[in-house]
Amino acid sequence: SYELTQPPSVSVSPGQTASITCSGDKLGDRYACWYQQKPGQSPVLVIFQDNKRPSGIPERFSGSNSGNTATLTISGTQTMDEADYYCQAWDSSTAVFGGGTKLTVL
Amino acid sequence: EVQLLESGGGLVQTGGSLRLSCAASGFTFRSYAMSWVRQAPGKGLEWVSGVSGSGGSTLYADSVKGRFTISRDNSKNTLYLQTNSLRADDTAVYYCATEGLSSRPFEQWGQGTLVTVSS
Numbered sequence: 001s002y003e004l005t006q007p008p009s010v011s012v013s014p015g016q017t018a019s020i021t022c023s024g025d026k027l028g029d030r031y032a033c034w035y036q037q038k039p040g041q042s043p044v045l046v047i048f049q050d051n052k053r054p055s056g057i058p059e060r061f062s063g064s065n066s067g068n069t070a071t072l073t074i075s076g077t078q079t080m081d082e083a084d085y086y087c088q089a090w091d092s093s094t095a096v097f098g099g100g101t102k103l104t105v106l
Numbered sequence: 107e108v109q110l111l112e113s114g115g116g117l118v119q120t121g122g123s124l125r126l127s128c129a130a131s132g133f134t135f136r137s138y139a140m141s142w143v144r145q146a147p148g149k150g151l152e153w154v155s156g157v158s159g160s161g162g163s164t165l166y167a168d169s170v171k172g173r174f175t176i177s178r179d180n181s182k183n184t185l186y187l188q189t190n191s192l193r194a195d196d197t198a199v200y201y202c203a204t205e206g207l208s209s210r211p212f213e214q215w216g217q218g219t220l221v222t223v224s225s
Contacts, residue, residue: 033212037151042215043143045212045213054213088211095143099150
């Protein structure tokens with residue numbers, strides 16, 4: 001079965017750039033999405049189709065996907081961005097999520 | 107405004123059943139494929155099942171195939187998940203979510219309903 005691998009945790013200082021990676025076999029041949037989940041809340045879509053932002057998502061969120069790795073980049077990270085982030089892609093008829101990355105802003 | 111409201115969760119014994127519901131409003135329900143995604147306590151997200159806008163096509167994760175059944179009633183704007191033969195590892199918050207077009211991202215999520223399976 002298809003697998004997506006994320007680092008368990010990433011730390012960043014406020015105002016700096018955070019990068020969260022998601023690795024999977026030939027992931028660049030598929031579309032990747034990213035979700036943000038804060039404690040006690042439902043997930044929120046922040047990036048779809050590799051690099052598109054839904055309405056209402058700040059411009060500091062961006063994405064890329066090439067080869068075996070998709071990357072979520074948060075520029076000028078704010079304390080409100082501290083959350084768990086999950087990547088996701090479709091493998092034929094199955095949706096696959098990465099294990100999640102806890103982003104700490106300190 | 108899109109709203110998804112799940113219900114039907116609760117405490118059930120191993121081997122038992124529950125029917126989860128997701129009431130949708132604020133969009134043309136029949137035009138969107140829908141999915142159920144679950145999250146075990148302290149764990150990550152796991153896709154469970156999906157259904158096309160018409161209800162004619164359904165998909166399941168291997169972990170629930172043969173035990174869970176997804177369906178929808180477009181006249182009632184409601185999505186369902188019938189869960190049978192429940193096991194301890196089915197304990198999770200179950201979210202319903204809309205699937206976007208093209209790349210099929212999960213665009214909108216409900217608040218979730220907790221299913222606890224206990225022996």
